[in-house]
Amino acid sequence: MAEHPAYPVGLRLTGRRVVVLGGGTVAQRRLPALIAAGADVTLVSPQATPSVEAMAEAGEITWERRPYAEGDLADAWYALIATSDPDANTAASAEAERHRVWCVRSDDADRATAWTPATGHSEGVTIAVLTTDAKGRDPRHTAAVRDAVVEGLRDGTLVAPHHRTRTPGVALVGGGPGDPDLITVRGRRLLAEADVVIADRLGPRDLLAELPPHVEVIDAAKIPYGRYMAQEAINNALIEHARQGKSVVRLKGGDPFVFGRGMEEVQALAEAGIACTVVPGISSSISVPGAAGIPVTHRGVAHEFTVVSGHVAPDDERSLVDWPSLARLTGTLVILMGVDKIGKIAETLVAHGRSPETPVALVQEGTTAAQRRVDATLATVAETVRAEDVRPPAVIVIGEVVSVGPRPAA
Structure with a gap:
């Protein structure tokens, strides 16, 4: 039998009896998939990991707190044998053979009647990978193949377009x-x-x-x-x-x-x-400062951050921003689309109480190869933008968090 590859098949276990022997880490890894498949799971084990015990307390599985006994696999459709007792594993495997119950053994795959594939999921598709060479089973290789396929489907590098279910x-x-x-x-x-x-x-x-x-x-x-x-x-x-x-x-x-x-x-x-x-996407209001080494919040420095559009100046009648209120905040102010208006914005913030020495950082082309950071203060930012030729797109960060991290290289 070992000379032939395993025959791949998907088991439909909804409402069907599945027996798991052993409540250790193997069971902890395998039980969630059995529960998700709708199986009626009975765990037989004197002890269990905290995670497995939590599954029993939640009513997801039935736990019989005792060692394996002859007859435990009666009426089962599938069994997972994963105890630390080799004799119990051998006896349970023999019982599974007699009752024609497909059986996985964690301690001896060659004596099992079924193997658990390396599985992954992507948009309603289950990817299951098995080694075809029974003599050269390599679980790490099958897991690596599984990971590569799942990651490719998820990030779009492996394109598998929908046909029947695809809707415009x-x-x-x-x-x-x-x-x-x-x-x-x-x-x-x-x-x-x-x-x-x-x-x-x-x-x-x-x-x-x-x-x-x-x-x-x-x-x-x-x-x-x-x-x-x-x-x-x-x-x-x-x-x-x-x-x-x-x-x-x-x-x-x-x-x-x-x-x-x-x-x-x-x-x-x-x-x-x-x-x-x-x-949803990752907003530049948080990610660009982070890429430049600036946290928008930091313990003992800033307990809030506010994101503002700077595409119209504070004195523009179209502005919906309450700049005087923003000037009174002590946290971080992140301004998007405000490079050409930063001079007027800085003047307004200072006029309404923000210190002119408040640190300011401008991060141009954030997260890209062209990213650069230019530092200033509210008092100097307008001139700095002109002198350094800062251009959009740039995220502007105002507040003490600008000075929290390591200083940028000159």
């Missing part, structure tokens, strides 16, 4: 602060399955080069009708392509709902009756 629609994907490795796993997978990608200038541009040739990429920054009509044009493009039955990804920088006008797009799609999935 739009996915609003937050691409993160710029580094292609900082997009979420789900976002990258949806990007790999897209027919059309409508991308922002601030999205992770490097990912677009990985898309298959058939994918249509639309630069949202170059959609016609001018700046005032740009958002309406983007909305129309999303609707038009989705109505053609295509899978559309709207790739945005950062998080779609942090100054990203994502809800406007969701609302437009809803009015058009088009399904939309929102995939």
Whole structure:
């Protein structure tokens, strides 16, 4: 028998009796999958790990606190033998053979009638990997193969498009602060399955080069009708392509709902009756300072942080920001889209009580290869921006947290 490979099969154990002998770490690892499969699990063991005991207390399994006894496998469909007693394991394995119960043994795979594959999950698919060579079983290799396949499916490097269950629609994907490795796993997978990608200038541009040739990429920054009509044009493009039955990804920088006008797009799609999935992204308001060595909160320094749009100046009638109140806060202030307005912002904060010596850091092109950090104070930041030629996109951090970490290299 050992000369032939195992025959792979998926067991449907819902409501069926499964017996686990031994309550140690092997059972702790295997029980969650059996519970998730809906099996009626009976654990036979004098002792159990705290995690296994918690499963019994929660009613997920039935625990008989005793050693194995002949007859324990009666009416079982599947058995996992994992006790520390070799004699009990041998006796239970023999009972499983007599009753034709598929049996896994943790201590001696060659004497088992079943092997547990290395398994992983991705979007409703279970990946199970078994060694085909019975004599050369290598659990580490099978686990490595499993991990590679699951990771590839999750991050989009292994493309397996849906066919029967795939439905057209739009996915609003937050691409993160710029580094292609900082997009979420789900976002990258949806990007790999897209027919059309409508991308922002601030999205992770490097990912677009990985898309298959058939994918249509639309630069949202170059959609016609001018700046005032740009958002309406983007909305129309999303609707038009989705109505053609295509899978559309709207790739945005950062998080779609942090100054990203994502809800406007969701609302437009809803009015058009088009399904939309929102995939949150890592916001640059937190990640870019972190990449530059700045924590937005720190014990004993800042107990809050506030994220503000600086695209209009404090004295602009369109501003919705209560700058005087922000000046009275003692925590961290993170300003997005405020490079060209930072002089006026700094003046306003100082005028309403913030110290002119408050540290300021500007992080340009955060998380990318072009990232650079420029430090100043509220009193000097306007001149520093001009002297250092700081350009958007840049995240501005104001507060004592700027001085918490190691000083940046000159």
